[in-house]
Amino acid sequence: MAVHAHPDDESSKGAATTAKYAAEGNDVLVVTLTGGERGDILNPAMDRPGVKERMSDIRKEEMANAAAALGVDQMWLGFVDSGLPEGDPLPPVPEGSFAAIDLDEAVEALVRVVREFRPHVMITYDEHGGYPHPDHIRDHEVSVAAYERAGDPDAYPDAGEPWTVSKLYYTHGFIKDRMVLFSDEFERHGQESPFKEWLERWERDPSRGDLMGRVTTQVDCGKYFPQRDDALRAHATQIDPNGVFFAVPLEWQQRLWPTEEFELAKTRVKTSIPESDLFAGIEEP
Numbered sequence: 001m002a003v004h005a006h007p008d009d010e011s012s013k014g015a016a017t018t019a020k021y022a023a024e025g026n027d028v029l030v031v032t033l034t035g036g037e038r039g040d041i042l043n044p045a046m047d048r049p050g051v052k053e054r055m056s057d058i059r060k061e062e063m064a065n066a067a068a069a070l071g072v073d074q075m076w077l078g079f080v081d082s083g084l085p086e087g088d089p090l091p092p093v094p095e096g097s098f099a100a101i102d103l104d105e106a107v108e109a110l111v112r113v114v115r116e117f118r119p120h121v122m123i124t125y126d127e128h129g130g131y132p133h134p135d136h137i138r139d140h141e142v143s144v145a146a147y148e149r150a151g152d153p154d155a156y157p158d159a160g161e162p163w164t165v166s167k168l169y170y171t172h173g174f175i176k177d178r179m180v181l182f183s184d185e186f187e188r189h190g191q192e193s194p195f196k197e198w199l200e201r202w203e204r205d206p207s208r209g210d211l212m213g214r215v216t217t218q219v220d221c222g223k224y225f226p227q228r229d230d231a232l233r234a235h236a237t238q239i240d241p242n243g244v245f246f247a248v249p250l251e252w253q254q255r256l257w258p259t260e261e262f263e264l265a266k267t268r269v270k271t272s273i274p275e276s277d278l279f280a281g282i283e284e285p
């Protein structure tokens with residue numbers, strides 16, 4: 001079970017891994033916490049009359065196409081996108097939005113789904129949300145709490161039969177080593193790297209650290225990168241097909257960095273680090 005904040009996050013964070021496990025015959029469920037109602041149109045080609053007005057419906061259609069591309073099941077938890085607050089000082093998140101509602105309400109809703117779907121493994125974001133969107137940080141809090149409480153018969157007794165999840169992972173996308181590797185490859189081909197600015201920002205602010213130090217698990221999934229890209233493209237309002245997501249040729253990615261990175265945050269089974277399989281240590285029933 002991969003728990004994501006908005007439609008499109010499942011296609012940009014650990015997507016090829018979910019496609020791989022689904023292709024190998026596992027039941028994979030993406031839980032999308034909010035409807036992404038406050039997303040802007042980030043693809044110039046989709047910025048045309050009528051799109052903004054139908055955003056909510058359009059994002060549902062896009063999500064269905066993305067899930068089909070990945071070969072996974074998907075469900076909505078029905079909370080309302082908090083939007084990305086901008087300004088100094090930051091304005092509060094809108095009333096009633098996902099980041100503003102009582103944490104417990106969201107945890108119970110997710111616990112209910114965990115007890116129904118009975119996942120062995122859950123995937124979420126780290127405590128910084130992967131990037132600082134209030135819904136992403138909330139996604140982390142809700143997922144960790146659901147992992148802790150789903151197996152506790154005293155917690156949410158009306159939300160189904162207790163189910164104990166074996167492992168909880170954080171997905172890590174912003175790996176500096178990976179960006180450096182691709183940047184070097186662009187240079188070797190006499191092209192300017194699309195990551196130049198990111199890497200310079202990294203140099204200026206080393207406090208951002210390198211997430212690679214936290215990675216415990218690398219899943220070999222290069223074969224599924226084309227499906228990941230199809231899923232990304234399905235989110236046509238959110239993803240610019242000429243943008244940075246598609247800047248690195250697939251062949252380079254599959255040759256130079258054919259894995260996705262995860263951090264084993266919590267486990268109830270024995271495993272040894274480093275891992276190459278999210279199900280390592282979990283016995284077949």
Ligand SMILES: [Zn+2]
Nearest residue numbers: 005006009133
């Ligand atoms: Zn998001």
